[in-house]
Amino acid sequence: MSLVQRSNGRPYAKLASNLFAIFCGTCMWLCIATLVLLLWNIFSHGWGRVSFDFISSPPSIIFPEKSGIRPALGGSIYLIGLTALFSVPIGVGTAIYLEEYAPNNRWRTLVQTNIANLAGVPSIVYGILGLGLFVRALNLGVSLVAGALTLTLVILPIIILSAQEALRAVPHSIRTASHALGATRWQTIWHQVLPAALPGMLTGVILALSRALGEAAPLVAIGAATYIRNVPSNMFTDEFGALPLQIYNWTDHSDKDFHVAAAGAIVILLTVLISMNALAIVLRYRFSKRIQW
Amino acid sequence: MPANLEANLHLTDVLPHAADELSALAQKVATKAVDFFYGDHQALHGISLGMPIHRVTALIGPSGCGKSTFLRCLNRMNDMIEDTVVRGEILLDGEDIYRRGADVVELRKRVGMVFQKSNPFPKSIFENVAYGPRVAGIRDRGVLNEIVERSLKQAALWDEVQNRLRDSALQLSGGQQQRLCIARALATGPEVLLMDEPASALDPKSTAAIEDLIFELKETYTIVIVTHNMQQAARVSDQTAFFFEGQLIEVGATNELFTNPREKQTEDYITGRFG
Ligand SMILES: Nc1ncnc2c1ncn2[C@@H]1O[C@H](COP(=O)(O)OP(=O)(O)OP(=O)(O)O)[C@@H](O)[C@H]1O
Ligand SMILES: [Mg+2]
Numbered sequence: 305m306s307l308v309q310r311s312n313g314r315p316y317a318k319l320a321s322n323l324f325a326i327f328c329g330t331c332m333w334l335c336i337a338t339l340v341l342l343l344w345n346i347f348s349h350g351w352g353r354v355s356f357d358f359i360s361s362p363p364s365i366i367f368p369e370k371s372g373i374r375p376a377l378g379g380s381i382y383l384i385g386l387t388a389l390f391s392v393p394i395g396v397g398t399a400i401y402l403e404e405y406a407p408n409n410r411w412r413t414l415v416q417t418n419i420a421n422l423a424g425v426p427s428i429v430y431g432i433l434g435l436g437l438f439v440r441a442l443n444l445g446v447s448l449v450a451g452a453l454t455l456t457l458v459i460l461p462i463i464i465l466s467a468q469e470a471l472r473a474v475p476h477s478i479r480t481a482s483h484a485l486g487a488t489r490w491q492t493i494w495h496q497v498l499p500a501a502l503p504g505m506l507t508g509v510i511l512a513l514s515r516a517l518g519e520a521a522p523l524v525a526i527g528a529a530t531y532i533r534n535v536p537s538n539m540f541t542d543e544f545g546a547l548p549l550q551i552y553n554w555t556d557h558s559d560k561d562f563h564v565a566a567a568g569a570i571v572i573l574l575t576v577l578i579s580m581n582a583l584a585i586v587l588r589y590r591f592s593k594r595i596q597w
Numbered sequence: 598m599p600a601n602l603e604a605n606l607h608l609t610d611v612l613p614h615a616a617d618e619l620s621a622l623a624q625k626v627a628t629k630a631v632d633f634f635y636g637d638h639q640a641l642h643g644i645s646l647g648m649p650i651h652r653v654t655a656l657i658g659p660s661g662c663g664k665s666t667f668l669r670c671l672n673r674m675n676d677m678i679e680d681t682v683v684r685g686e687i688l689l690d691g692e693d694i695y696r697r698g699a700d701v702v703e704l705r706k707r708v709g710m711v712f713q714k715s716n717p718f719p720k721s722i723f724e725n726v727a728y729g730p731r732v733a734g735i736r737d738r739g740v741l742n743e744i745v746e747r748s749l750k751q752a753a754l755w756d757e758v759q760n761r762l763r764d765s766a767l768q769l770s771g772g773q774q775q776r777l778c779i780a781r782a783l784a785t786g787p788e789v790l791l792m793d794e795p796a797s798a799l800d801p802k803s804t805a806a807i808e809d810l811i812f813e814l815k816e817t818y819t820i821v822i823v824t825h826n827m828q829q830a831a832r833v834s835d836q837t838a839f840f841f842e843g844q845l846i847e848v849g850a851t852n853e854l855f856t857n858p859r860e861k862q863t864e865d866y867i868t869g870r871f872g
Contacts (some may be wrong), residue, residue: 408679477716481778484674485729486706486785495732496718 346574350567358568362533363550368561373569376550378535379448379528380517383546386452386539387459387516392509394456395463399505402464403471404493423461430457431525439526446527448539451546454522459512466508470501503591507584514580518573520548547573615850619836622649624688625819626671626708626789631685633666633675633843640666642843643685648789648836653811653820655830655851658840659866664823667840668791671821672708673701689789706733709787713794715774717766717781722749722758725766725777729785744784752780753810772803779810790814792822796829808833827867831855839863 361372398419406412434454444450474497482492524530529545530553536542547569554566624647633641640663648654656664669675670687673694687694694704706729717725726745735741745762749755754776758769766777775795782790792811796804811820811833824830830837831851838848839862847854847863858864 475716477712477714478718480674480677481712481716481718481781482728482732483677484672484705484710484712485732485781486702487728487732488702491732495728500719 343574346567346570349564350569350571353564353568354571358565359572363531363554363565365531368554368557368559368565371554371562371565373547373550373572375532375535376545376547376569377572379532379544380547382448382536382539382544383452383455384513384517386448387455388509388513390452390456391460391463391512391516395460395509395512396467396505398460398464399467399471400493400498403468404489404497419461419464423465426521427458427519428521428525430454431522433457434522435526445541446529446543447541448536448544450526451523451528451544454526455516455519458519458522459516462512462515463509466512467501467505470504470508471497473504474500503587507588507591510580510584510587514577514584517580518548518577520546520552523549524552615835615852619649619652619850622652624648625650625690626821627688627691628667628670629686629688631667631670631683631687633663633670633684634682635666635678636680640843641670644845646838646845646848648819648821650819651815651817652835653815653822653833655834655837656821656823656840657825657827657830657837657866658846660825662840663843664840665793668710668793668821668823671789671791672705672710674705674710676701706785707787708789708791709782709785711775711778711782711790711792711795713797715771715778715798717769717774717777719765719767721763722766722769722777723762726780726784729781733785748780748784749777751783751810751814752776753806754780770803772799772806775799775803775807776810779807783814787818789819789821792820794823794825797825804829827855827869839866841866 358372359377360374361370362374363371363376402412402416406415431454434450434457438444438450438453439446442450444453478496478500479492482496483489487495523546528549529543530549532543532545534542536544551566551569551573554562554569557563557566626648628644628646631641631644632639644667646654646667656667658664666675670683671694675681675683683695689704689707693699718728720728723745726748727741730741730744735744746755746759749758754773757773758764758777766774769777775798779790779792779795796807799807808829811822814820815835822830822834834851836848837851837854839846839854839858839860841862847858847860849859854863855867858867
């Protein structure tokens with residue numbers, strides 16, 4: 305009786321509301337449980353394999369327990385370095401142009417919409433583009449440079465969008481004040497806007513690079529090696545591998561012991577990724593504390 | 598009423614003199630039939646106004662009448678707003694600032710601006726004041742120190758901040774921040790100072806400090822100030838211009854305009870009947 309009165313003649317409203325809350329809660333716990341299970345599964349298998357030898361030796365076709373990730377890790381590091389080298393100037397430059405220079409017209413809206421759309425394109429599509437454009441048309445072959453350029457395509461939209469967001473977060477009054485003091489547009493951007501936007505941009509760049517680090521599909525598409533004995537020494541000619549490709553190669557193996565090596569490699573990859581994300585979070589936190597407009 | 602009589606006598610004595618004195622002065626800034634458009638919207642209609650050198654000109658009028666727009670024309674800050682058009686002439690020392698080939702950056706060094714909402718850079722107090730001279734190419738540490746000290750003293754802020762020049766400007770109080778913005782504007786060595794409601798967000802004490810400051814600054818600068826506060830306009834300015842719906846309705850010596858307005862609209866506004 306009291307229930308009916310309280311809920312205004314809809315006795316099931318409260319029940320429905322409770323059920324919905326329980327449903328949502330269950331979903332959340334399912335997510336967390338899956339994640340924990342996954343992590344536990346990988347760490348319990350792979351942790352035993354993680355050692356200095358594992359990181360510093362090349363893989364073996366025959367002996368899973370002697371296999372290491374040196375060439376793959378080396379390839380990944382070179383790839384990320386080159387990708388950063390290509391994507392950061394282009395991405396940040398594009399963002400600055402769009403935010404600070406481009407007139408607000410239909411052309412700009414068109415470009416803006418397309419960048420947002422490109423961020424959602426599956427990475428394999430960029431892999432195929434990379435194969436046609438960098439590997440074949442530009443004749444770069446299956447090289448680190450071609451791989452890094454392909455990964456640049458993948459993460460460029462993310463870098464541009466996050467850099468734009470960081471620029472937009474800089475209050476307009478700062479630009480106005482700078483111009484009113486006789487600063488040129490370039491001086492205003494260089495001395496005021498960029499320093500204020502830098503931590504935000506850096507966060508975006510780190511997150512984008514961590515995405516690039518985990519990508520396998522575009523590298524498979526351009527034909528990167530899934531099994532390789534040496535760290536590439538020439539970025540234009542040498543074959544190269546990458547951690548995700550090595551993991552892919554090992555998990556595909558019929559010998560179960562290679563799966564353990566794969567788990568070890570995943571532990572390394574995850575550790576690097578989590579550290580990068582943590583760095584991004586720290587940067588964002590320090591940024592928001594240091595500057596309150 | 599003897600007091601009243603005295604006031605009247607005093608005014609009739611002073612008024613023609615004030616007006617004469619103003620018109621005898623050279624005009625530092627003068628606008629000739631200035632129209633201004635935001636896209637299709639005309640915000641200013643044929644404004645002709647002379648601002649005498651080393652005097653304070655107050656712009657008053659109801660919200661949206663175009664005071665800020667007019668002020669931003671004087672240092673071409675409107676250039677930054679897309680799709681705007683200026684017509685007519687704006688002369689600084691007799692030279693049209695919108696002429697072909699005019700150097701906007703140079704203009705803004707000569708015509709400084711203080712905004713309604715204080716907007717210090719998220720940098721140290723020192724860097725805020727040194728920014729103008731720095732972008733103008735001054736690198737010498739000694740010179741910069743000197744400029745910063747002089748500007749902060751002029752803005753009556755030096756005593757409060759001299760020991761914390763390295764601290765972030767954002768730690769200052771609202772009134773201090775606004776004086777910092779004034780110091781920053783003075784550091785570029787302007788000849789004209791434009792102030793858009795510089796005290797509207799401040800408490801009475803900070804407001805008084807800024808008004809005193811304006812009084813001192815007019816010795817060396819030509820000041821144009823927008824204000825919604827009639828008493829403030831009466832206190833600090835020598836000349837007052839009343840704007841209404843994008844038109845300049847009346848301009849005159851401040852005493853004269855406030856005690857004896859020629860136009861009905863001016864009288865209605867200053868007596869608080871609208872706006
Ligand atoms: N950036 C802008 N774009 C388009 N229209 C504008 C812009 N700024 C001002 N206006 C318009 O121009 C007219 C004058 O505005 P302005 O800001 O100069 O008024 P104001 O006298 O300074 O008012 P207030 O006392 O409220 O500050 C208003 O009708 C306003 O809507
Ligand atoms: Mg205004």
